[in-house]
Amino acid sequence: MILVHYPVVSKNGDIIASAVTNLDLHDIARAGRTYGICSLYIVTPVRDQLELVDKIVSHWVSGAGAVYNPQRKEALSIIRVSESFEAALSDIAAEDNGYPKTIVTSARKRANSLKMDVLRDTIRMGGSYALVLGTAWGLTEDFLNRADYLLEPICGPTDYNHLSVRSAAAIILDRLLGN
Amino acid sequence: MILVHYPVVSKNGDIIASAVTNLDLHDIARAGRTYGICSLYIVTPVRDQLELVDKIVSHWVSGAGAVYNPQRKEALSIIRVSESFEAALSDIAAEDNGYPKTIVTSARKRANSLKMDVLRDTIRMGGSYALVLGTAWGLTEDFLNRADYLLEPICGPTDYNHLSVRSAAAIILDRLLGN
Numbered sequence: 399m400i401l402v403h404y405p406v407v408s409k410n411g412d413i414i415a416s417a418v419t420n421l422d423l424h425d426i427a428r429a430g431r432t433y434g435i436c437s438l439y440i441v442t443p444v445r446d447q448l449e450l451v452d453k454i455v456s457h458w459v460s461g462a463g464a465v466y467n468p469q470r471k472e473a474l475s476i477i478r479v480s481e482s483f484e485a486a487l488s489d490i491a492a493e494d495n496g497y498p499k500t501i502v503t504s505a506r507k508r509a510n511s512l513k514m515d516v517l518r519d520t521i522r523m524g525g526s527y528a529l530v531l532g533t534a535w536g537l538t539e540d541f542l543n544r545a546d547y548l549l550e551p552i553c554g555p556t557d558y559n560h561l562s563v564r565s566a567a568a569i570i571l572d573r574l575l576g577n
Numbered sequence: 578m579i580l581v582h583y584p585v586v587s588k589n590g591d592i593i594a595s596a597v598t599n600l601d602l603h604d605i606a607r608a609g610r611t612y613g614i615c616s617l618y619i620v621t622p623v624r625d626q627l628e629l630v631d632k633i634v635s636h637w638v639s640g641a642g643a644v645y646n647p648q649r650k651e652a653l654s655i656i657r658v659s660e661s662f663e664a665a666l667s668d669i670a671a672e673d674n675g676y677p678k679t680i681v682t683s684a685r686k687r688a689n690s691l692k693m694d695v696l697r698d699t700i701r702m703g704g705s706y707a708l709v710l711g712t713a714w715g716l717t718e719d720f721l722n723r724a725d726y727l728l729e730p731i732c733g734p735t736d737y738n739h740l741s742v743r744s745a746a747a748i749i750l751d752r753l754l755g756n
Contacts, residue, residue, distance in 0.1 A: 409646075421600050421666075423739045425653070432740055433733040457667040469739045555754060560648045561611055562604045568744035569751045575734060 399435050399567070400530045401426060402462075403442035406503040407535040408411035416454050416534040418447045423454055425564040427473040433571040435529075436493075438450075439478045451479050483530075484501050490528060498526040503570065504536055511550040514573045520547075521574060529570065531563055578746070579612050579665050579709045582621035584712040595713040597626045602633055604743040605710075606652040607632075612750040614708075615672075618657045618665040630658050662709075662720075669707060669751060677705040681724035682749065684709055684738050692728040693752045700753060708749065709741055 401422060404415035418440065430438050440451045455477045457463045464471040479533055480486035491497040499515065512522065530537065542548060551559060552569050563567070580601060581592035598621065609617050618628045634656045636642045643650040651665065659665035670676040680696065700706055709716065721727060730738060731748050740748070 402620045404711075421743075425744050428584045429744045430739055431737045432731075432735060469737075472737065473739065497624070500623060544744065552751070553583075553756060554613060554750070555756060556613045558610045558612060558648075560652065561607055562600075562743075564600075564741075564743055565604050565747035567749045568740070572731070572748045572751065577734060 399430055399437070400439040400441060400480075400483065400528055401563070402474055402530060402532050402537060402541075403440070403444075403447065403534075404482060405538045406532045406539060407538055411535075411536055413538055414534060415442060415444055415447075416476055419533070420440060420454060421531070422564060423474065423477060424449065424470070426567045428450055428470075429564075429568045429571050433514065433575040435571070436474060437476050437478050437490070439480050439489070441480050441483050443481050447524075448479050448481060451477070455479075473487040484490055486531065487528065490526065494526040496526060498527050498528040499546040501547040501549055502530045502531055502537055502542050503532070503549045503551075504542055505551050505561070505566075506536075507551055508542075508548060511548045513550055514570075517547060518548060518574050529574075531567055533563055578605065578609055578618055579618040579662065579707055579744070581661075581709060581716060581720075582619070582623075582626065582713075583688040584717045584720060585711045586717055587618075593715055594621060594623055594626075595633050597621060597630055598658060598712070599633060600691060601712070602630065603639070603649070607649075608743075608747045608750050609655055612712050612754040614655060616657050616669070617746055618653050618659050618664040618668070620662050620665055621658050626659050626676045627660060630656070634658075641670055641671055664709065669705065673705040675705060676702060677725075678725040678730055678736045679707060679709045680706055680726040681716055681721050682708070682710055682719055682730075682741070682745065684745075685715075686702065686730055686732050688729060688738060689720075690727045694748075696728060697753050708753075710746055712742055725732070 502549040587593045637653040
């Protein structure tokens, strides 16, 4: 999984680098670990933010947090940091001996989006996949257009579709990789 | 839905009142609104904590937050506060003309727990239900035993089952009420 803080869209439609949120790391790492994800990349070009992620992860993986809560250590151990999306993909490619297929997500309906159950079946046939989530108001249009797969948005029985990235990550993992 | 901060279990097994977490309110209200939940009760006997919830909700429902982000207003409008679980049930009973059936959740496997798809079918037949989530290390044994339905834990394809309450809420709503 790749959690992108740049390039993402702001409330006003500008392209921005969003701030890292502590609970994104915990919640998405815990859900990722539950559903058997290999790694969770936190992407931001902001030096201070990368250091913040390192500090949080170190606390739980090798610091006092690791003793306090070993289950949290196990989850946060899957976190990696990367200064760009391309660098994250290169890291995955080096580990998997080839670039992963990229799956992007968006809360907006699009004509060419893939149904969850179709993607679920595709993943089950094997291979390497990177599920990409945008923070703030989501991934940019340009970013979405360059991916291998564009996943359909999560819809409930209402017309409201403003889930947090943490909730969306959990539901998508359950739909794609749940038993 | 009812999010319980007392009585819940601490890391050491003691019965405690846990602290309210701002992002629990946002994430669970947004997921609840997405899946058509009527109300989200925040239960804590701690006066200061009830006031904190009121302050957060007011900011987004009738304060500056309501103008800044109307979608957030729509989600947080479903939040109610209650000083006890019993008081929350009474409020729901007054609104629904009868007490709801209570559904409790736990991360631990139990012999008498109900499968998600069985409960999904039951809910579809109609009636009033309260889905109860525990914070900290979960609802107490005594609390779990008194409910009408005990839901099976969420399991992914691994043996790790330490989801955040926010992720668990999202997945349970999707499984019980998703299209």
